[in-house]
Amino acid sequence: MAHFNEFMNQVISRNPGELEFHQAVREFVESVWSIYEKNPRYKEAKILERLVEPERVIIFRVPWVDDRGEVQINRGYRVQFNSAIGPYKGGIRFHPTVTLSVLKFLGFEQTFKNGLTTLPMGGGKGGSDFSTKGKSDNEIMRFCQSFMTEMARHIGPNTDVPAGDIGVGGREIGYMFGQYKRLKNEFTGVFTGKGLTYGGSVIRPEATGFGAVYFVQHMLNEMGKDVEGLTFSVSGFGNVAWGAIAKINELGGKVVTISGPDGYVYDKDGIDGEKVDYLLELRASNNDIVAPYAAEFGAEFIPGKRPWEQPVDVAIPCACENELNLEDAEFLVKNNCMLVAEASNMGCTADAATFLNKHIVFAPGKAVNAGGVAVSGLEMTQNSMRLNWTREEVDEKLKLIMGNIHETCMRYGKRPNKTDYVIGANVGGFIKVTEAVLAQGVI
Numbered sequence: 001m002a003h004f005n006e007f008m009n010q011v012i013s014r015n016p017g018e019l020e021f022h023q024a025v026r027e028f029v030e031s032v033w034s035i036y037e038k039n040p041r042y043k044e045a046k047i048l049e050r051l052v053e054p055e056r057v058i059i060f061r062v063p064w065v066d067d068r069g070e071v072q073i074n075r076g077y078r079v080q081f082n083s084a085i086g087p088y089k090g091g092i093r094f095h096p097t098v099t100l101s102v103l104k105f106l107g108f109e110q111t112f113k114n115g116l117t118t119l120p121m122g123g124g125k126g127g128s129d130f131s132t133k134g135k136s137d138n139e140i141m142r143f144c145q146s147f148m149t150e151m152a153r154h155i156g157p158n159t160d161v162p163a164g165d166i167g168v169g170g171r172e173i174g175y176m177f178g179q180y181k182r183l184k185n186e187f188t189g190v191f192t193g194k195g196l197t198y199g200g201s202v203i204r205p206e207a208t209g210f211g212a213v214y215f216v217q218h219m220l221n222e223m224g225k226d227v228e229g230l231t232f233s234v235s236g237f238g239n240v241a242w243g244a245i246a247k248i249n250e251l252g253g254k255v256v257t258i259s260g261p262d263g264y265v266y267d268k269d270g271i272d273g274e275k276v277d278y279l280l281e282l283r284a285s286n287n288d289i290v291a292p293y294a295a296e297f298g299a300e301f302i303p304g305k306r307p308w309e310q311p312v313d314v315a316i317p318c319a320c321e322n323e324l325n326l327e328d329a330e331f332l333v334k335n336n337c338m339l340v341a342e343a344s345n346m347g348c349t350a351d352a353a354t355f356l357n358k359h360i361v362f363a364p365g366k367a368v369n370a371g372g373v374a375v376s377g378l379e380m381t382q383n384s385m386r387l388n389w390t391r392e393e394v395d396e397k398l399k400l401i402m403g404n405i406h407e408t409c410m411r412y413g414k415r416p417n418k419t420d421y422v423i424g425a426n427v428g429g430f431i432k433v434t435e436a437v438l439a440q441g442v443i
Contacts, residue, residue, distance in 0.1 A: 004033050011052055018101035020321060023350055024108050025052050027364075031426035045442070047434050054107060056080040059100070060150045062128055064143045067136055076147050078126035078154055078162075081107035084436035087158055088124030089114055089373060091165030094172065098127045102321070106165075109345055110373070112429025113366040116405045119377035124160055126151070132167050133288065144175035152180050157188040157383070163376050164193040166320065169239070170205075174198075189383025192376035201379035202391045203398070204372075209243020210395070211371010211402045212316060212343040217251065218406040219339060219361060220314075222419060228252030233312040233337075235259045236319030237290055240343050240369070242279050244316055245271055257307035259319065260290035264307040267299035311335035316368075317347030326351045333359045341368045353422070363421035366429060367405050374401045 011025050029036075029048060036042050062074040077100060080088045090110040093103070103125045111123025128147060132140055155162060164173050170193070177191045177198070187199075194200035203210065217227055230253050234241050237258040245255045254270040258279065267275070275297055282293060294301035308315060308328035315337055317324050323344060329352040332340060340356050342348060342365035348356065356362040378397055382388055389397075405425075412431075413424020 003037070004029065007048065010049075015101075015104070018099075018104060020099075020101045020105040020346075021108065023322075024105035024346060027346075027350060027353065027422075028108070028112070028426050028430075031423045032430045035427060035430070041438065042434065045438055047437060050437065051082065051111070051430075051433065052108070054079050054081045054104065055083060056154075057100070057104075058154055062130065062143065062147050062150070064139070064146045066139050072143075074128050074130040074143070074147075076126070076128045076150060077103050078151060078160070079103045079107040079124060080154070080160055081123040081125070082111040082433060082437075083122035084433055084440060085115060086120035086122045087156075088160035089121035089163070089376065090123055090125040091127075091163045092168050092172075092176075093125070093127035093165035094130045094132055094167030095127070096129050096131050098129045103127060105321070106345055109366050111433060112426065113370050114373055114377075115429040115432035116367060116408060116425060117370050117374045117377060117401055118404060118432075119374065119401075121161075121373065121377050121380075124162075125165075126162060127165065127168075130167075132172070137171070140172065141175045144172055145179040148176040148179040149183065151176075152183045155180075155190055157190050157380075161189065161376075161380060162191055163373070166238075169193075170195055189380055192379040194379070199379075199383050201375055201382055201389070201394055203394050204375050204379060205239045206243035206246060207375035207398060208240045208343060208369050208372030209245070209318065210247045211374060211398055212240070212244050212318075212341060212368045213247040213251065214371065214399055214402040215363065215368050215406055216314060216316065216339065216341050218403060219341065219363060219421070222410075223338070223361065225338075226251075230254070230313040231256055231311075233257045233307050233310055233315045235264070235307055235317050235323055235347075236344070237279050237293070238283055238318075240372075241318040242276065242283075244318055244343060245276055245279070249276070253314075256312065257310055258290055258293065259307050260288050262289040262291055263301060263303035263305055265290050265294050265299050265301055266307070266310055267293075267297065269299075308332055309335075311337070313338055315340045316343050318343040319347070320344055321346045322349045324348045324352050326355055328352065329355045332356070339363075343369045345369065357420065357422055361418065361421075363409070364425050367409055367421060367425035370405055371398055371402055374398055 107125035114121040408428035409424030412427040
């Protein structure tokens with residue numbers, strides 16, 4: 001383990017202050033270290049040292065003019081982490097919490113997540129510390145156009161294909177795609193998550209949530225159980241949570257929580273029917289709070305707290321990184337929760353993930369939430385072929401991909417008494433990317 005600690009010390013010294021990135025690297029490298037140590041090819045090629053270093057980091061100024069005529073300045077980023085198995089692929093996030101550390105951790109995770117899908121996509125991530133909250137459509141359009149004026153130099157359908165993420169939905173993607181088309185004078189599949197009228201794929205907004213539930217369904221089947229009749233706790237109320245809730249309802253489960261920065265809602269009757277549709281209205285209102293849901297449907301609102309204190313069978317974090325801590329994990333285990341699956345990227349803190357993996361069945365985000373980027377990959381395919389698949393066709397392909405990811409986790413993570421999904425996902429993604437890197441030489 002001394003060599004592992006030396007490796008991590010080197011990563012930390014080369015990337016000072018980037019705590020989220022340190023956490024992501026540590027969690028991943030711990031899982032694959034024994035394989036790395038036993039393989040002379042990997043060590044000789046310094047494969048881990050290469051995998052933790054982005055191929056390219058682009059940081060740029062984003063000036064724009066607000067509705068009062070005042071000049072505003074934000075910072076833009078694109079981290080092109082690894083292109084060994086395909087063009088860089090990963091979302092763009094607009095949120096005040098965006099930093100280089102956050103985007104490097106997301107791009108690093110994305111590399112191995114994309115490897116698990118078996119689709120030809122590398123890993124990348126981008127964004128800005130800009131917030132859409134409180135901005136007019138015209139302000140958001142001007143910002144997106146300024147952001148893309150610089151980004152357009154660095155992306156393309158065979159180079160880097162961004163998508164949406166927190167703060168970037170259909171509206172923002174439309175503005176950025178339009179500016180790219182204007183600058184390049186070409187109509188190409190350079191973005192995924194586009195509107196259906198201009199090359200988008202059906203079920204893309206729901207795909208991360210749908211895929212997470214399909215993965216959970218496989219996990220439950222391994223335990224001799226099924227979604228039907230179980231209670232679920234979900235955090236957030238955006239596209240991921242919405243998709244997960246819709247699919248859980250379809251499969252006969254009951255979701256009893258959603259959450260926001262203001263607290264969480266507990267709805268003992270279940271979030272279904274018109275309540276699910278209301279989540280979309282709530283998100284479209286550009287307001288981050290969930291209290292209005294409780295007022296609308298007579299549910300219980302618990303301010304300033306997270307939903308993990310409620311007793312449920314399955315918990316699915318769907319909001320953001322490190323949203324479930326050790327105290328939350330202890331609550332879940334104490335309340336006999338049988339399974340936790342991260343639909344958000346690195347949704348659990350390091351100590352929470354370790355605790356959960358020791359006491360119950362736990363699966364990491366790079367496996368659970370791969371459905372979103374999987375359907376993005378399917379959107380890229382449809383754009384290249386100049387055709388559209390039906391909802392049923394896309395959904396069937398998504399189910400197949402999530403089933404294959406689960407099989408990969410089983411192959412590398414199966415243990416006598418349980419499946420270690422953390423090791424299974426990390427080792428599966430690591431081997432896929434590493435073999436591609438080695439085949440292409442020292443570049």
